[in-house]
Amino acid sequence: MDLFDYGFMQRALLAALFTGLAAPAVGTYLVQRRMALMGDGIGHVAVTGVALGLLTGTSPTWTAVVVATLGAILIEVIRERGHTNGDVALALLFYGGLAGGVLLTGLGGQSAARLQEYLFGAITTISVSDVLITMALAAVVIVCCVGLAPQLFAVAHDQEFARVAGLNVRAYNLLIAVLAAVSVTVAMRTVGLLLVSALMVVPVATSQQLSRSFRTTLGAAMALGTIAPVGGLVISALVSEHATVAPGPAIVLLSLVGFVATWPIGIWLRHRATLRAPFLAVDPTAHETTDEHGHEHGPGCGHPAVEHGDHVDYIHDGHRHAPHGGHYDEH
Amino acid sequence: MSENQIPLDLEDGAVSIGGRPIVRGIDLRVGTGDFIALMGANGSGKSTLVRAITGLLPLTKGSLRLFGTPLDSFHAWHRIGFVPQRTGASSGVPASVWEVVASGRLTRRRLLRPLSRSDRDAIREAIEVVGLSEMAHDGVSQLSGGQQQRTLIARALAGEPDLFFLDEPTAGVDLPNQRALTDSLRQLKERGATIVLVAHELGPLRALVDRAVVMRDGRVAYDGLPLGDHEVHDAAFAEPHAHHHHLRQRGDHPARRDHAPNVASPLDRS
Numbered sequence: 001m002d003l004f005d006y007g008f009m010q011r012a013l014l015a016a017l018f019t020g021l022a023a024p025a026v027g028t029y030l031v032q033r034r035m036a037l038m039g040d041g042i043g044h045v046a047v048t049g050v051a052l053g054l055l056t057g058t059s060p061t062w063t064a065v066v067v068a069t070l071g072a073i074l075i076e077v078i079r080e081r082g083h084t085n086g087d088v089a090l091a092l093l094f095y096g097g098l099a100g101g102v103l104l105t106g107l108g109g110q111s112a113a114r115l116q117e118y119l120f121g122a123i124t125t126i127s128v129s130d131v132l133i134t135m136a137l138a139a140v141v142i143v144c145c146v147g148l149a150p151q152l153f154a155v156a157h158d159q160e161f162a163r164v165a166g167l168n169v170r171a172y173n174l175l176i177a178v179l180a181a182v183s184v185t186v187a188m189r190t191v192g193l194l195l196v197s198a199l200m201v202v203p204v205a206t207s208q209q210l211s212r213s214f215r216t217t218l219g220a221a222m223a224l225g226t227i228a229p230v231g232g233l234v235i236s237a238l239v240s241e242h243a244t245v246a247p248g249p250a251i252v253l254l255s256l257v258g259f260v261a262t263w264p265i266g267i268w269l270r271h272r273a274t275l276r277a278p279f280l281a282v283d284p285t286a287h288e289t290t291d292e293h294g295h296e297h298g299p300g301c302g303h304p305a306v307e308h309g310d311h312v313d314y315i316h317d318g319h320r321h322a323p324h325g326g327h328y329d330e331h
Numbered sequence: 332m333s334e335n336q337i338p339l340d341l342e343d344g345a346v347s348i349g350g351r352p353i354v355r356g357i358d359l360r361v362g363t364g365d366f367i368a369l370m371g372a373n374g375s376g377k378s379t380l381v382r383a384i385t386g387l388l389p390l391t392k393g394s395l396r397l398f399g400t401p402l403d404s405f406h407a408w409h410r411i412g413f414v415p416q417r418t419g420a421s422s423g424v425p426a427s428v429w430e431v432v433a434s435g436r437l438t439r440r441r442l443l444r445p446l447s448r449s450d451r452d453a454i455r456e457a458i459e460v461v462g463l464s465e466m467a468h469d470g471v472s473q474l475s476g477g478q479q480q481r482t483l484i485a486r487a488l489a490g491e492p493d494l495f496f497l498d499e500p501t502a503g504v505d506l507p508n509q510r511a512l513t514d515s516l517r518q519l520k521e522r523g524a525t526i527v528l529v530a531h532e533l534g535p536l537r538a539l540v541d542r543a544v545v546m547r548d549g550r551v552a553y554d555g556l557p558l559g560d561h562e563v564h565d566a567a568f569a570e571p572h573a574h575h576h577h578l579r580q581r582g583d584h585p586a587r588r589d590h591a592p593n594v595a596s597p598l599d600r601s
Contacts, residue, residue: 031424033423034423157422157431160413160415161435208424212473214424214425214426214430217425
């Protein structure tokens with residue numbers, strides 16, 4: 001396809017790749033803290049940053065980084081000081097940021113179309129210097145999130161334990177907030193500020209359907225994170241002759257497709273795990289045998305075999321059948 | 332920081348939360364190898380006291396020395412093992428038992444260094460002590476409540492500390508798991524660890540306890556040989572044998588979490 005020979009397409013692919021690696025890396029820690037919507041809050045605040053850049057004629061990327069970082073720190077401070085989960089604080093910043101951004105854009109005499117580039121992404125118009133900034137910032141995010149993974153995991157998992165273990169919990173909390181702000185501005189050009197949280201959260205939600213450990217969740221989320229932006233971009237390029245498919249929404253919808261595909265598998269895996277959890281190793285109160293039993297239980301007989309002390313019980317129509325000599329006991 | 336300093340020495344300790352004195356006039360010395368149970372009714376201040384001793388809450392009065400060092404200049408956190416009061420070991424993202432336990436090793440790890448051989452050995456041994464070796468790579472959210480509690484104890488063990496604080500490790504844990512927990516703590520005690528256990532009821536742990544400190548309304552009401560569960564519920568300790576088996580709300584400040592919807596300003600600080 002000649003389309004990929006164009007410079008703008010190559011730049012877009014590079015930006016998509018780095019964004020896709022960085023956003024889910026921070027997103028994993030946000031989801032772990034049950035603050036999946038923090039990316040959204042920061043994204044809304046960053047709208048004001050972009051508008052400030054457009055108004056003053058400076059680079060919107062840098063003003064967005066600065067304003068988003070300040071917003072993220074504010075959210076973190078409110079979360080730490082307040083006794084709500086910070087969701088009220090998030091809501092306040094959501095609306096303040098979006099309203100401020102639209103107001104400033106109007107004041108600056110910029111058209112809504114200019115702001116729209118940042119709200120929903122315009123990855124194919126990205127310049128060489130923007131690609132370099134994106135790559136550098138994304139690299140910082142990835143190095144911090146992977147390199148400091150043991151510390152960040154401990155702090156997000158249990159703050160009180162981390163504090164007694166001597167970790168500087170506040171510094172790590174602020175680091176996560178700043179990294180989230182940076183990756184929001186990195187992803188701003190790819191999917192836009194209003195969809196940025198999707199790149200941070202959806203790959204994590206997808207990978208945790210199938211994983212049991214934090215490490216695989218983080219790794220798989222980053223892998224999925226690269227597939228969706230590159231795939232969405234390629235799709236929108238391939239169909240460009242027939243239809244106008246904006247890359248931003250295509251990327252987000254593609255990663256949602258990934259979630260929808262793995263979700264039933266996750267449900268099935270969790271159901272199976274619950275079914276196979278061992279029964280409490282307590283002996284039955286009395287020796288009670290089953291009624292006449294034509295079926296012979298064994299490996300692969302179709303009835304789930306569940307550990308029960310030193311033997312297995314077969315689950316058969318709501319009964320627990322334990323083999324005993326030539327017959328089965330009710331357990 | 333010599334080895335023969337006594338692990339915990341608190342003189343005239345007091346804790347206030349939001350300006351209200353919660354815990355007052357506490358003198359507590361714990362010698363090396365002691366197994367102490369800190370008991371009392373709900374709201375008697377036992378958890379608050381432990382949170383102050385571990386530095387999670389500021390002491391408003393009194394002097395606290397850990398291993399002979401005043402708390403302000405104490406940095407040897409790897410000597411302290413803490414099992415916080417919480418309802419489970421899971422978080423928003425899956426994590427394996429091994430990973431949760433490994434996070435306890437952070438007290439002895441340097442920044443940006445991979446796990447050393449001795450780190451891995453300590454993690455494996457900690458999982459062994461609580462009897463979860465077979466489930467080391469299972470997701471922690473798939474375990475029962477008692478097994479999750481044992482995971483949290485293994486996490487504290489992984490740092491190979493000398494002084495343990497356990498905040499209600501047996502709350503909401505079934506009897507077989509309480510026994511497994513007791514076995515783990517017995518092994519710790521035999522190795523010479525100093526243990527401070529916060530508990531509402533001792534259950535099978537009673538055999539291990541050398542000394543009981545019973546709190547009542549923020550003060551020490553009894554300090555001596557361990558009491559039977561029924562004696563602790565004596566009216567003198569402000570509890571007319573009323574069992575509270577419902578799950579506690581997180582945090583131990585009833586005034587902070589009430590039944591009314593909480594719509595205070597986000598910057599309120601209580």
